[in-house]
Every structure is written in structure tokens, then in C-alpha cells.
Amino acid sequence: xxxxxxxxxxxxxxxxxxxxxxxxxxxxxxxxxxxxxxxxxxxxxxxxxxxxxxxxxxxxxxxxxxxxxxxxxxxxxxxxxxxxxxxxxxxxxxxxxxxxxxxxxxxxxxxxxxxxxxxxxxx
Amino acid sequence: xxxxxxxxxxxxxxxxxxxxxxxxxxxxxxxxxxxxxxxxxxxxxxxxxxxxxxxxxxxxxxxxxxxxxxxxxxxxxxxxxxxxxxxxxxxxxxxxxxxxxxxxxxxxxxxxxxxxxxxxxxx
Amino acid sequence: xxxxxxxxxxxxxxxxxxxxxxxxxxxxxxxxxxxxxxxxxxxxxxxxxxxxxxxxxxxxxxxxxxxxxxxxxxxxxxxxxxxxxxxxxxxxxxxxxxxxxxxxxxxxxxxxxxxxxxxxxxx
Amino acid sequence: xxxxxxxxxxxxxxxxxxxxxxxxxxxxxxxxxxxxxxxxxxxxxxxxxxxxxxxxxxxxxxxxxxxxxxxxxxxxxxxxxxxxxxxxxxxxxxxxxxxxxxxxxxxxxxxxxxxxxxxxxxx
DNA sequence: GTGGTCTAGACCACC
DNA sequence: GTGGTCTAGACCACA
Numbered sequence: 001x002x003x004x005x006x007x008x009x010x011x012x013x014x015x016x017x018x019x020x021x022x023x024x025x026x027x028x029x030x031x032x033x034x035x036x037x038x039x040x041x042x043x044x045x046x047x048x049x050x051x052x053x054x055x056x057x058x059x060x061x062x063x064x065x066x067x068x069x070x071x072x073x074x075x076x077x078x079x080x081x082x083x084x085x086x087x088x089x090x091x092x093x094x095x096x097x098x099x100x101x102x103x104x105x106x107x108x109x110x111x112x113x114x115x116x117x118x119x120x121x122x123x
Numbered sequence: 124x125x126x127x128x129x130x131x132x133x134x135x136x137x138x139x140x141x142x143x144x145x146x147x148x149x150x151x152x153x154x155x156x157x158x159x160x161x162x163x164x165x166x167x168x169x170x171x172x173x174x175x176x177x178x179x180x181x182x183x184x185x186x187x188x189x190x191x192x193x194x195x196x197x198x199x200x201x202x203x204x205x206x207x208x209x210x211x212x213x214x215x216x217x218x219x220x221x222x223x224x225x226x227x228x229x230x231x232x233x234x235x236x237x238x239x240x241x242x243x244x245x246x
Numbered sequence: 247x248x249x250x251x252x253x254x255x256x257x258x259x260x261x262x263x264x265x266x267x268x269x270x271x272x273x274x275x276x277x278x279x280x281x282x283x284x285x286x287x288x289x290x291x292x293x294x295x296x297x298x299x300x301x302x303x304x305x306x307x308x309x310x311x312x313x314x315x316x317x318x319x320x321x322x323x324x325x326x327x328x329x330x331x332x333x334x335x336x337x338x339x340x341x342x343x344x345x346x347x348x349x350x351x352x353x354x355x356x357x358x359x360x361x362x363x364x365x366x367x368x369x
Numbered sequence: 370x371x372x373x374x375x376x377x378x379x380x381x382x383x384x385x386x387x388x389x390x391x392x393x394x395x396x397x398x399x400x401x402x403x404x405x406x407x408x409x410x411x412x413x414x415x416x417x418x419x420x421x422x423x424x425x426x427x428x429x430x431x432x433x434x435x436x437x438x439x440x441x442x443x444x445x446x447x448x449x450x451x452x453x454x455x456x457x458x459x460x461x462x463x464x465x466x467x468x469x470x471x472x473x474x475x476x477x478x479x480x481x482x483x484x485x486x487x488x489x490x491x492x
Numbered sequence: 493g494t495g496g497t498c499t500a501g502a503c504c505a506c507c
Numbered sequence: 508g509t510g511g512t513c514t515a516g517a518c519c520a521c522a
Binding site for chain 3 (some may be wrong): 373375376377390393394454455457458459461462463465466468469471472473474476479480482483484486487490491
């Protein structure tokens with residue numbers, strides 16, 4: 001559990017991403033119970049409110065279920081997880097495309113570059 | 124100038140990336156003289172040795188020229204800059220592809236996703 | 247016992263509603279004796295005169311019986327309770343219809359919406 | 370502008386509802402600029418963070434647009450407003466149905482009551 | 493103990 | 508000046 005936090009983006013969005021990655025990687029299996037907000041906050045060295053906000057966001061997306069008095073757990077719905085995974089991927093791609101745009105590449109140049117690199121990987 | 128530094132990768136590589144971005148974005152124009160190593164290190168709040176190493180790396184790539192007696196300056200060779208830009212782009216793409224692989228997408232799925240998103244941007 | 251009191255409506259009408267709900271929910275069983283006006287007023291943090299007025303209203307409706315010498319009690323007449331329940335329901339519905347009217351829905355639109363939602367609940 | 374706030378539900382949800390009502394009633398016309406978060410918070414006598422949360426929720430629903438440095442305004446998209454209106458109506462109806470259920474009415478009884486009352490209004 | 497909400501006060505980026 | 512985020516600390520309901 002790295003909990004790498006930069007200061008250039010809201011902390012809670014970074015928490016959201018990293019928790020997602022843990023779910024997708026199986027560090028938190030489907031249906032498993034999460035530590036308490038306070039514990040996770042301490043673990044990540046952030047304020048409990050900030051962790052709370054991240055978890056609320058994850059619940060909104062359907063990846064986490066809240067049991068009012070007895071903590072939270074990861075959803076057991078594999079489709080939900082699949083959906084969230086695709087969404088995260090799209091966000092990452094979107095970020096890349098934005099960076100490329102800033103570097104002055106147009107869409108054709110971007111696609112060419114990416115296609116070439118994927119082909120290289122195949123070899 | 125953000126100078127955002129995480130602790131999960133060598134600091135000097137992060138300095139390299141960020142200085143490149145400044146060059147590509149025009150913050151440091153072609154041919155312009157750079158501040159002293161000492162000043163840049165203080166600016167970024169890193170050890171001068173670390174900054175030194177980053178600048179050496181940049182010189183290796185041909186982006187920066189060292190004048191024995193009078194400090195360093197950005198290369199005037201536009202082709203050099205173009206080359207470095209492409210290399211940076213490739214690194215970014217490589218990072219993305221690695222992340223996608225970790226998420227469990229294979230090459231076809233990745234390409235499909237990216238192509239769809241670029242098409243969307245066109246609209 | 248929440249005793250939630252807003253300032254936008256006469257307090258005594260709000261007391262009336264809340265006491266009714268307690269009766270309907272069984273918090274005050276049929277035939278049971280009520281606390282003294284003074285005690286109930288203190289409980290709800292209102293002036294005894296206000297509580298008095300609420301109880302008088304409830305007696306008017308036949309939900310409460312006053313025994314000259316020995317305080318008040320809930321009626322034992324189940325029909326009375328049933329009647330009061332229906333009346334409360336009608337008031338709630340009336341409030342809703344008024345709100346919907348303010349939102350710009352006409353009667354047909356309102357009925358359609360409600361019917362659709364009840365059907366959904368059935369599923 | 371009443372700003373009636375009870376303590377039995379989260380304040381920010383009540384703020385959301387009341388601001389919606391102002392929009393639907395035309396108190397805040399489509400496209401008009403909203404007061405600053407701080408001003409609205411003072412107006413409603415709540416903490417700026419609480420008002421912030423309400424406004425964030427309204428932006429999520431598409432009813433409000435945020436201009437990073439120059440305040441917020443009501444959306445100009447009439448369809449958005451229509452959608453939000455229907456959603457609010459459904460919530461109100463849902464609340465009513467829940468109350469009726471607590472009073473012990475089943476679905477048929479509820480529908481009968483409502484239909485009768487709407488017919489009465491027509492006359 | 494759990495999650496949820498609210499307040500107060502601070503700081504930041506943007507323009 | 509604007510919105511946005513974060514922290515610290517408190518309180519509540521639930522069970």
C-alpha cells in the first residue's frame with residue numbers, strides 16, 4: 001500500500017484512484033470488509049473527512065457498499081467492478097491525450113505513435 | 124513552475140521530465156541561458172547534486188549545452204527538441220500501456236478503447 | 247420522540263400532528279393515560295398553553311378524552327382512531343398535491359406520476 | 370426566501386431542495402448568476418462548507434454551472450430543469466408513500482384515497 | 493464502536 | 508474577489 005499523494009490534485013481524488021486500483025488488483029477482494037474510515041485515514045495519513053469523501057465517491061459509483069453501523073465492504077457485483085475499471089481506463093487515456101495535445105501532437109500523430117508502440121510490444 | 128516531486132521514483136528523473144516540459148512549453152526558449160545549478164536546486168528544494176544529475180541527463184540527450192565557463196543553455200537545434208519531445212511522448216504512452224496492462228486489458232482492448240476515444244474527441 | 251418544530255407553521259398544529267403519529271404508531275396505546283400538560287410541554291420545550299391548545303384540538307377530533315379530575319387518556323374507540331388516521335393521510339396528500347401544483351404539474355400529470363411509482367413499488 | 374431548516378435531516382439536502390424550488394419557481398431565472406457561496410451561506414445562516422456541498426450536489430445534477438473564478442449560474446438548459454423537476458416530484462411522492470405505509474395503508478388504499486382527492490379538486 | 497454531518501478556520505489557484 | 512480543498516474537532520444516530 002503505497003499511498004503516494006502529490007499536492008497538485010485534490011487528495012480525495014487520488015485516494016479514490018488508489019483504492020480503485022487496490023480493488024482491481026485484488027488487494028481488496030469482492031465482498032470483503034473495509035477498515036473503518038478512521039483507520040484508513042490514519043493509514044494514508046490524511047484527515048478522516050478527506051477519506052470519508054473519497055469513500056462516499058466510491059459508493060456513488062457503486063463500487064462500495066455502506067452498512068450504516070457496521071462499516072463498508074467492496075461490492076460483490078463483478079459487473080460494477082468491470083464498469084468502474086473501464087471508466088478508470090478511459091480517464092487515464094483522456095489524461096494522456098490531453099498531455100499529448102499540450103506537447104503539440106495532433107490526433108493523427110498521437111494515433112500513429114500509439115499504434116507503433118503497441119506493435120512493438122507485440123514483437 | 125510547480126516542481127511536484129513524489130517519493131516513489133528517483134527525484135532526478137522527475138526533474139528531467141519537468142524541465143523538458145518547460146522547454147517544450149516555451150518557458151525556457153531555445154538558446155536561452157539556464158540559471159545556475161545552485162539556484163535551480165534551491166528553486167526545486169533539492170540537493171544541488173540531484174539537480175546536477177538531472178542536467179547531465181538532459182545534456183546527454185542533447186537538449187542542453189554546457190559552456191565550460193559560462194553556465195548552460197538550451198540547445199538551438201530545433202530537431203533535437205523535436206526528438207526529445209517524441210521520446211517523452213513515447214515514455215508517457217509506455218506508462219499508460221503498462222497501467223492498462225495492470226488493469227487487465229490486452230493490446231486489442233487497449234487499442235479499441237483509445238481509438239474510440241479519439242474518434243469521440245473529433246466530433 | 248423527535249419533537250421537530252419548524253417556525254413556518256403554528257407550533258400547536260405541529261404538536262397535533264406529532265402526537266397523532268405517536269398514537270397511530272402505538273407509542274401511546276389506545277386507552278393509555280397521557281402525561282400531564284406541564285410535563286408534555288416541558289418535554290417538547292414549548293409553553294404549556296401551546297401544548298394545552300394542541301391537546302384541546304385532539305379532544306375536539308375525538309382522539310383524546312379528558313377526565314375532569316384525572317388527566318387525559320387516548321380514546322378506546324378504534325373507529326375514532328381510524329377516522330383520524332384517514333384525515334391525517336388526506337392532509338398529507340393535500341400538501342403533496344399543493345407542492346406538485348407549485349412545481350407546475352397538472353392533475354393528469356400528477357396522477358400519472360403517482361400511478362407509475364406505485365406500480366414500481368409493486369414489482 | 371424562507372430558508373426553513375429542520376434538524377431531522379442533513380442540512381445540505383434541505384438546502385438542495387430549497388434552492389431547486391427557487392429555480393423552479395423562477396426566483397433564480399435560467400442563466401442568472403448566483404450569489405457567492407459565502408453570501409448564500411450567510412443568508413441561510415449555515416457554514417460556507419455546508420452551502421458549498423449543496424451547490425456541488427446541484428452541479429452534479431446539472432442544474433448549476435460553475436465558472437471557476439467568477440461564481441456560479443443557473444443552467445440555461447431548460448431540459449435539465451425539467452428533468453430535475455420530475456426527479457424532485459418523484460422524491461416527494463416517494464416520501465408520501467413511505468409515510469402512508471407507516472400509517473398502515475396498503476397500495477390500493479393509498480391509490481383510492483389519492484384518486485378521490487384529485488377528483489374532489491377537479492370539482 | 494460504526495458512518496455521517498456540521499462548524500470553524502485556514503490555505504490555494506485563478507484572474 | 509471567486510470557488511475548491513483540507514484539517515481539526517465536535518456531535519449525532521444506530522445497535
